[in-house]
Structure formats: C-alpha cells, structure tokens
Amino acid sequence: MxxxxxxxxxxxxxxxxxxxxxxxxxxxxxxxxxxxxxxxxxxxxxxxxxxxxxxxxxYAQFYFTRRGRHQTKICTGTACHVKGAARIMDTFERELGIACGETSEDYEHSLETVACVGSCALAPVVVVDEEVYGQVDSSKMSKIFDDFKETEKED
Ligand code: FES
The missing domain is CATH 1.10.10 (Arc Repressor Mutant, subunit A)
Known part of the structure; x- marks a missing residue:
C-alpha cells in the first residue's frame, strides 16, 4: 500500500x-x-x-471503507419513490443478500440509495456502476442480476 x-x-x-x-x-x-x-x-x-x-x-463522492466491485444505487427521489423505489430496493436486497448501505463479504456488491439523478422521466431509476437503468421493472432487474452473474463467471 x-x-x-x-x-x-x-x-x-x-x-x-x-x-x-x-x-x-x-x-x-x-x-x-x-x-x-x-x-x-x-x-x-x-x-x-x-x-x-x-x-x-x-463530499458524498468520497468513501472511507472498501466498497463492492459493483455499486448499485437505487434512486429514492420523489418520482422514483412514487414509482416503486422501495419495492426495487427490497428485490435488490434479497437478490444480493445485503441491506441498503452494506457491502457484501466478498466485496462484489455495495447497495445504497441516491437522491434524484435527474432522469425522473425514466422513473424508477437504478444506477449500476456508471450505467443508468430507467423504467426498471422485474425483467430489467433480472437482466441486471444476470449481468452480475456473467461478470462473476468471467473472473
Ligand atoms: S427521482 Fe429518480 S431520477 Fe429523479
């Protein structure tokens, strides 16, 4: 180091x-x-x-503890809240096995909320690493989880 x-x-x-x-x-x-x-x-x-x-x-951009390789942020701004951000968070927590604000033991995933990311027309929004996913429904979530599995396999 x-x-x-x-x-x-x-x-x-x-x-x-x-x-x-x-x-x-x-x-x-x-x-x-x-x-x-x-x-x-x-x-x-x-x-x-x-x-x-x-x-x-x-600055919220800085972190003092080690974070996951994949960082998932669930938007909880007003538009996303109205369109089911809480339900999306539940699904991610269940699928990744961590609660909001946590990092998985293997440092693969961190999960957190984010205030409005400025894409309200696309609500509900999830940001995975640098990629913004809009109108997130169960099929989009499945795709995200499949992509996670693919990257795990590549290692
Ligand atoms: S409230 Fe989620 S993008 Fe604006």
Missing amino acids: EERLSEILSPYEGKRDALIPILQKVQEELGYLPAEAMQEIARTTGLPQSRVYAVATF
Missing part, C-alpha cells in the same frame, strides 16, 4: 490547491480512501490531516 500511495501521490508534492483532485485520484486507484491514504495525502500536500478529513467528509 505504501509504495502504491507514493506512486499515486508523487506528482502532488506540496500541491495544497489540488486536494480534491488528489482525493479523487486516490479513490479512483484504491476504490476508497483508507486512513493510511488520508495521512499520506496530508503529508504530501502539507495540509493538516483535519483539513483533509474536513474536505473529504464534506
């Missing part, structure tokens, strides 16, 4: 203004921001660790 971090952080030595891009880069590389990385970011930039944490915790 130490070697990897110094590789990622070496271009940012003393760059206090680049804190957000640094946090994004580290998360992109490691999948989350472990405590060790937060310490190293503070050391590299010369910022106090409290400042690094204050900025990172302010």
Whole structure:
C-alpha cells in the first residue's frame, strides 16, 4: 500500500490547491480512501490531516471503507419513490443478500440509495456502476442480476 500511495501521490508534492483532485485520484486507484491514504495525502500536500478529513467528509463522492466491485444505487427521489423505489430496493436486497448501505463479504456488491439523478422521466431509476437503468421493472432487474452473474463467471 505504501509504495502504491507514493506512486499515486508523487506528482502532488506540496500541491495544497489540488486536494480534491488528489482525493479523487486516490479513490479512483484504491476504490476508497483508507486512513493510511488520508495521512499520506496530508503529508504530501502539507495540509493538516483535519483539513483533509474536513474536505473529504464534506463530499458524498468520497468513501472511507472498501466498497463492492459493483455499486448499485437505487434512486429514492420523489418520482422514483412514487414509482416503486422501495419495492426495487427490497428485490435488490434479497437478490444480493445485503441491506441498503452494506457491502457484501466478498466485496462484489455495495447497495445504497441516491437522491434524484435527474432522469425522473425514466422513473424508477437504478444506477449500476456508471450505467443508468430507467423504467426498471422485474425483467430489467433480472437482466441486471444476470449481468452480475456473467461478470462473476468471467473472473
Ligand atoms: S427521482 Fe429518480 S431520477 Fe429523479
């Protein structure tokens, strides 16, 4: 981890203004921001660790625990709520064997809610990794679960 971090952080030595891009880069590389990385970011930039944490915790895009390879977000904005987001969440929880907010033990899946993703006309909406699925019904959910199984097989 130490070697990897110094590789990622070496271009940012003393760059206090680049804190957000640094946090994004580290998360992109490691999948989350472990405590060790937060310490190293503070050391590299010369910022106090409290400042690094204050900025990172302010933005919902940053995570401090390891997450699943597939990240599923069920939209619970008003339009999606009205169109059955709770029922969709139940199905995902059952199928993935984890509750909302959890990551599976094998780190394959994380499941969470998201506020409106701006595609209300397509409600109900589910976002899997970077892909947005609209008008999600049971057949679309089956397709998503089949795709998950396919990627597991490929490993
Ligand atoms: S409420 Fe779900 S996309 Fe807007």
